[in-house]
Amino acid sequence: MAIPVSSRRSEAATHVWLVLWKAARAIGQNAMRSVSALGLGLSDFAVLEVLLHKGPQAVNVIGKKVLLTSASITAAVDRLESRKLVQRRADSKDRRSRIVQLTKTGRHLIERAFQKHAMDMEETMAVLRPVERVELIRLLKKVGMWAAARLDDKQ
Amino acid sequence: MAIPVSSRRSEAATHVWLVLWKAARAIGQNAMRSVSALGLGLSDFAVLEVLLHKGPQAVNVIGKKVLLTSASITAAVDRLESRKLVQRRADSKDRRSRIVQLTKTGRHLIERAFQKHAMDMEETMAVLRPVERVELIRLLKKVGMWAAARLDDKQ
DNA sequence: GCCACTTATCTCGACATCAAGATAGATGCG
DNA sequence: CGCATCTATCTTGATGTCGAGATAAGTGGC
Numbered sequence: 001m002a003i004p005v006s007s008r009r010s011e012a013a014t015h016v017w018l019v020l021w022k023a024a025r026a027i028g029q030n031a032m033r034s035v036s037a038l039g040l041g042l043s044d045f046a047v048l049e050v051l052l053h054k055g056p057q058a059v060n061v062i063g064k065k066v067l068l069t070s071a072s073i074t075a076a077v078d079r080l081e082s083r084k085l086v087q088r089r090a091d092s093k094d095r096r097s098r099i100v101q102l103t104k105t106g107r108h109l110i111e112r113a114f115q116k117h118a119m120d121m122e123e124t125m126a127v128l129r130p131v132e133r134v135e136l137i138r139l140l141k142k143v144g145m146w147a148a149a150r151l152d153d154k155q
Numbered sequence: 156m157a158i159p160v161s162s163r164r165s166e167a168a169t170h171v172w173l174v175l176w177k178a179a180r181a182i183g184q185n186a187m188r189s190v191s192a193l194g195l196g197l198s199d200f201a202v203l204e205v206l207l208h209k210g211p212q213a214v215n216v217i218g219k220k221v222l223l224t225s226a227s228i229t230a231a232v233d234r235l236e237s238r239k240l241v242q243r244r245a246d247s248k249d250r251r252s253r254i255v256q257l258t259k260t261g262r263h264l265i266e267r268a269f270q271k272h273a274m275d276m277e278e279t280m281a282v283l284r285p286v287e288r289v290e291l292i293r294l295l296k297k298v299g300m301w302a303a304a305r306l307d308d309k310q
Numbered sequence: 311g312c313c314a315c316t317t318a319t320c321t322c323g324a325c326a327t328c329a330a331g332a333t334a335g336a337t338g339c340g
Numbered sequence: 341c342g343c344a345t346c347t348a349t350c351t352t353g354a355t356g357t358c359g360a361g362a363t364a365a366g367t368g369g370c
Binding site: 010011012013014015016017019020021022023024025026027028029030031033067117118121122123124125126127128130132133134135136137139140141142143144145146147148150151 | 170175180181185186272273296
């Protein structure tokens, strides 16, 4: 995915989008590097991180949290399971549902990795002072939620 | 690609990243919708848009502008060429280089499409007032450029 | 002019993601 | 209860992207 390049006014929506996209991409690549030492992609890392901080979860619950479709989580959990970092077990309440939980190996891995990753991200955001971060978050949430709402109501 | 979900302080770097990522995703999906009516993906649209506003360009020059690797532009140009929206021709100065230019059909398509797309994007950014957009851009450029620089100097 | 190096493009194989559809189980209306 | 509908997961097939490597052509030192 790439995005349009041209725009006249500096506050034209397409220009905002271009800058946003480039920033997201650059930061994403930093995040990717930080994590790829473990042989993980960002999605797999995110899944482990959810399991670490929220405990065992049903497949589709994880999917909602990390913004992946059901096909993509299934694939991610498959990858993690084949490396024995997580395992699926039955849900005693709902036989359709599969609960994913960290194995001992997986827990060790993500515990070590998460600290390092958080530090790496602090470094890639080091130019932004706390006030600036708060303001950035406010603005991003404002557009982001508006944009997300637009997606919903046009089905 | 998905991203970690948890973070304690609201200005923690991982939290900024989470919000940025979600906003980029929501806006990106709006952009995608705006363009998919044409049967184009965002990358293909971006390539056409560059050709419209900057004139015929060498393949890798387009690649740099829309942030795609050489493999990806080749693929994008192949797609566009098979739909007869662009064509490749030789560069008289450099025989390695291939210049991509819009066909008549391609030009008509992108001219009509670009206006609509710019308007759609204005709508998906409508919540942000001009001052806010300027501030958002400033902050995004600050992190974005810092993050990009970090990528470069670690090879 | 020759050779090493760089640049421009393309090819190949791998991969993550998605949309749509298939199952199987849960839920609730009548 | 029984049937329609919803929900959770997985499967399939397609897509777009990337990294690495191949090829061909330009460039510069000597």
